[in-house]
Amino acid sequence: MKNLSWKNLCTTGVHPSLSPLDEQRILLCNVLNICCLVLQIILSLMDFFWGDGAITVILMVVFAIINLPLYLMLKAYHYRVGFVYIFAVTHFILIAVAVYNQNLGKIDDLQIVVVGLSAMGMVLFDRYLQAVAIVFNVAVYWVIVLVIKDISRGWTYGNYYSVIVNFTVCYFFICVCVYFNKSIFRQFQALLIKRNEQLSQQTVDLQEINQYKDQLFAVISHDLRAPLYHLQSTIRRLNEGDLTVEQSKQIINEIDFKTKDVGLLLSNLLNWANLQLSGYKSVVVEIPIREVVEEAILFQKEEINAKQMQVLNKVPTRTLGWGDENHLQLILRNLLSNAVKFSFPASKIIIEAEEKSDKTVISIQDTGIGIGAEELERVLTGASRSSILGTNGEKGNGMGLWISQEFVRKNGGELWATSLEGEGSTFYFTVPNRKV
Structure with a gap:
C-alpha cells in the first residue's frame, strides 16, 4: 500500500500521450515536491521545539504558493503551466527574501542560489522557452545585486570581471551537461521508437506469415490431398480394366489436367517457400x-x-x-x-x-x-x-x-x-x- 501511494504521488500528471522527456520532467517535479514537503515538515518541527514560529509561517506560505499549486496543476495535466509557474515563483521568492532578509548579502550565496535555479530552467524547458528562462534568471540576479541589495557599491573592474567569469563558467558547464544529457536521452528515445516500430513491423510480418501458413496448410490439406485421392481412385479404375477405350481416353485426359493442376500448385508452394527464406536470392x-x-x-x-x-x-x-x-x-x-x-x-x-x-x-x-x-x-x-x-x-x-x-x-x-x-x-x- 505504501509503495502504491508513493507511486501514485510520483506519477501525478503522467498520462500515455506524454513524450518520454516530459514524463521524466513531471516525475522529477513530483519527487522534488514530495522531498521539499518532507523537509518543510522537519523544519517546522524543529522550529516548534525552538519556540520560534517565524519559520513555520514562512514554510506554510511556501506550501500554499509552491507545493500545493504545483501538485494541482500537474494533477490537472497542465504541466507546462506548472513548469513556468514554479520557475517564476521561486525567483520572486528569491527577490522577496533578498528584500526582507539582510543576511542574504553575500555575492557567493546569490550565485549558488541563482545558478541552481538556472539548472532547473534548463531541465524544465526547451528551445526558446529555455533561452527566456536563462535571461530571466540572469536578470533577477543582477536586479538583486545592483538594485535591491546594492552589493556592487564600491566594486572595481576586477569584482565585475570575477562575477561575470564565475557566472559564465557555471552557466557554460551547466548548459553543456544538461544539453549533453538531453541529447543522450533523445538519441535513446529515437532508438527506442525505431526499435518499437521495427518490433511492430515484425509483428505485422509474423501475423501475415502466420496467415499465409494457415492458408498453405488449408491448401495442402484440401486442394492437394483431394486431387491426389481422385487420381488414386481414377488409376484404380483404369487398372480394373472394365472401361471402354473411349472412357479410358477421357479418364487419361482428366488425369493429365489434374496432374498439371497439382504440378502448378506444388510449384507455387515451393517458390513461395523459397521467397520466405532469408538467404534465398x-x-x-x-x-x-x-x-x-x-x-x-x-x-x-x-x-x-x-x-x-x-x-x-x-x-x-x-x-x-x-x-x-x-x-x-x-x-x-x-x-x-x-x-x-x-x-x-x-x-x-x-x-x-x-x-x-x-x-x-x-x-x-x-x-x-x-x-x-x-x-x-x-x-x-x-x-x-x-x-x-x-x-x-x-x-x-x-x-x-x-x-x-x-x-x-x-x-x-x-x-x-x-x-x-x-x-x-x-x-x-x-x-x-x-x-x-
Missing part, C-alpha cells in the same frame, strides 16, 4: 518474354483446346525483360491459367507487351466472367483469397494471384488489373527492361 537474367509466353501457352494447351479457345501471343519478338526466369514463367502460368479458367468456351485471350523507358508492361486480356470493382480490390490487396469456380466448373485454390504478386514484387515490378463483370478482365504486370 533470385537469379536475375535477361529474359526473351515472347518465348516465355509461348512456354506458358504450351503448358496450358490441353485446357485451352478443351474449351476451344484461342490464345494470341502478340508480344513483339525482341521484347526483353530482366528478372528471375522461373518466377516469370510461374507468373504467366498462373495468370494464363486464371484467364482460361474464367473465360467462356470459344473465346479469345490476348497476351501483349509494351516496352516503356525502364520497364516492360505485360498484359493478359480475357473475355470471361469478369469481377466487380470491390471484389477486385479485395483480391489485389490480398484481403480475399477465396476460390471461385471457372466457367466449366473448374476448381481453384485461390493461391495463383496473390503468389504471383509476391513474385512480381520480388522482381521489382507491380501488378494491377481492370475488369468488368460479364465482359472479362485484363491483368497487367511489369518487369524491369534493364539490369538493376
Whole structure:
C-alpha cells in the first residue's frame, strides 16, 4: 500500500500521450515536491521545539504558493503551466527574501542560489522557452545585486570581471551537461521508437506469415490431398480394366489436367517457400518474354483446346525483360491459367507487351466472367483469397494471384488489373527492361 501511494504521488500528471522527456520532467517535479514537503515538515518541527514560529509561517506560505499549486496543476495535466509557474515563483521568492532578509548579502550565496535555479530552467524547458528562462534568471540576479541589495557599491573592474567569469563558467558547464544529457536521452528515445516500430513491423510480418501458413496448410490439406485421392481412385479404375477405350481416353485426359493442376500448385508452394527464406536470392537474367509466353501457352494447351479457345501471343519478338526466369514463367502460368479458367468456351485471350523507358508492361486480356470493382480490390490487396469456380466448373485454390504478386514484387515490378463483370478482365504486370 505504501509503495502504491508513493507511486501514485510520483506519477501525478503522467498520462500515455506524454513524450518520454516530459514524463521524466513531471516525475522529477513530483519527487522534488514530495522531498521539499518532507523537509518543510522537519523544519517546522524543529522550529516548534525552538519556540520560534517565524519559520513555520514562512514554510506554510511556501506550501500554499509552491507545493500545493504545483501538485494541482500537474494533477490537472497542465504541466507546462506548472513548469513556468514554479520557475517564476521561486525567483520572486528569491527577490522577496533578498528584500526582507539582510543576511542574504553575500555575492557567493546569490550565485549558488541563482545558478541552481538556472539548472532547473534548463531541465524544465526547451528551445526558446529555455533561452527566456536563462535571461530571466540572469536578470533577477543582477536586479538583486545592483538594485535591491546594492552589493556592487564600491566594486572595481576586477569584482565585475570575477562575477561575470564565475557566472559564465557555471552557466557554460551547466548548459553543456544538461544539453549533453538531453541529447543522450533523445538519441535513446529515437532508438527506442525505431526499435518499437521495427518490433511492430515484425509483428505485422509474423501475423501475415502466420496467415499465409494457415492458408498453405488449408491448401495442402484440401486442394492437394483431394486431387491426389481422385487420381488414386481414377488409376484404380483404369487398372480394373472394365472401361471402354473411349472412357479410358477421357479418364487419361482428366488425369493429365489434374496432374498439371497439382504440378502448378506444388510449384507455387515451393517458390513461395523459397521467397520466405532469408538467404534465398533470385537469379536475375535477361529474359526473351515472347518465348516465355509461348512456354506458358504450351503448358496450358490441353485446357485451352478443351474449351476451344484461342490464345494470341502478340508480344513483339525482341521484347526483353530482366528478372528471375522461373518466377516469370510461374507468373504467366498462373495468370494464363486464371484467364482460361474464367473465360467462356470459344473465346479469345490476348497476351501483349509494351516496352516503356525502364520497364516492360505485360498484359493478359480475357473475355470471361469478369469481377466487380470491390471484389477486385479485395483480391489485389490480398484481403480475399477465396476460390471461385471457372466457367466449366473448374476448381481453384485461390493461391495463383496473390503468389504471383509476391513474385512480381520480388522482381521489382507491380501488378494491377481492370475488369468488368460479364465482359472479362485484363491483368497487367511489369518487369524491369534493364539490369538493376
